[in-house]
Amino acid sequence: MSKRSGKLRLREGAAGYAFMSPAIVVLGCFLLLPILYAVFLSFHKVNLLGEVSYKFSGTANFERMADDTRLWIALRNTCKYALIVVPSQTLLALVLASILNMKLKFRNFFRVAYYLPTVTSSAVLVLIFMWIYNSNGLLNYLLDLVGLPTYNWLGDPNVALTGIMVMNIWSTAPLFMVIYLAALQDIPESQYEAAEIDGAGAWKKFWRITVPQLKPVTFYVVVMGIIGTFQLFDQSYIFSAGSGGPNNATLTMVLLIYQYAFKNLDMGYASALAFLLAVVIMLITVVQRLLFREEKLN
Template identity: 50%
Template sequence: MQLVIALILALIVDSDIKGKTFFRVAYYIPTVTSTVAVSVMFMFIFKTDGLLNKFLKIFGIPPYNWFSDVRLALPSIMGMAIWSSVGLYMIIFLAGLQDIPHSLYEAAWIDGANKWQQFWYVTLPLLRPTFFFNLVVSLIGTFQVFDQAYVVSGGNGGPLNATMTVVLYLYRTGFRDFKMGYACAIAFILFAIIFVLTLLQKKLFGEETQYQ
């Protein structure tokens, strides 16, 4: 989801709209903001009497305690993580878009391709290496999520382990339950997964670059 949003934002700020520099900065600012500060801000927004529930009340929707509901806790953290990281992937997509020669779009336009066809047959194929790079980096980042889940759940992964992540589970196992051997095994498996993803990214990204 965050890659789709990042691509849409990159297309917007790469177009000839007014104030696109402002939008680039505005979309990127959450990326350089402290994850702890972002988590505290979203806890304020998502609490029972928070801004989100006050907005939903206008439409007659009852209030929810988003981070305390088993069904809503994980999607709420996902929304927070997407908001705080989408700017990074937007910048990478923007670099990929600006690397596409404009002459290809002119040739497609001369051949009668509309905007959608130019995007589908010119932009997307040439963005494959960039998209795959973002995909692997985002997957690695997802495996490494810790700060948001720790702050929101108070370090216990609640409610009912709904916000438990791999790194938070590793932390609890090693530094709360003092099962250091088990925690080391978790860390090793996490390292192996990230290592395989990195090798896969390097192999396929290298092949794409060589092909181009």
């Protein structure tokens, strides 16, 4: 009986892997192999012009990072961007979801209207905001209309990155708003009714019931926000025409990797930087997992 059950289990396992094999092959070719190849490149000096060659350089690409000034500028910009954008878009998404979860008039219209920035192309959004921030754009026109001084929003290193932050908070928060909205509708109404009977007000119900119930969703939103902000590329590239300017103010990690890989053709060092970025994201995710871990029941 045990032999027959063992053969049956083996046959079922083989059938399962056979059904999974197309997905395994696709993921292996387009996910696992590129990762392994990037790790391989990070330990080599690669020549892509003429005859392709790989010269083993050991840890030279990683040692080079310590003296790369632009790397630390890009890492600082990326961390600053993530520290401001992720909490802002998470809080805004939660507030919008809480408002749209109420029994408001025309709430379906507002749900659709708030979600529209998410379905708009990122490149189109950047061009719209560049027009708004332009010296002759909408923002300066409105400031001039009310008698306030105009400003060079795109040319000042102190505010260039802030302009990208505002755009991303506005365009990304609606996506997380939908996730929060779905989670809010799963919270039993009986919990709020019981709290109301005990004399809890709106703020206490929100802080004691809503926020704890949304803890797993908040973890997901924050993790996806961190990953998204650390992968910032297209907005920074279009804003600065690929330079990361003005004065490296909009230079991010992914834009720096792009510059080394496709402008300088230094694939080995670019792969090492990509490996560093992956390690940073994984470490931040682990820390978040520890902060958001659920209490274990005895």
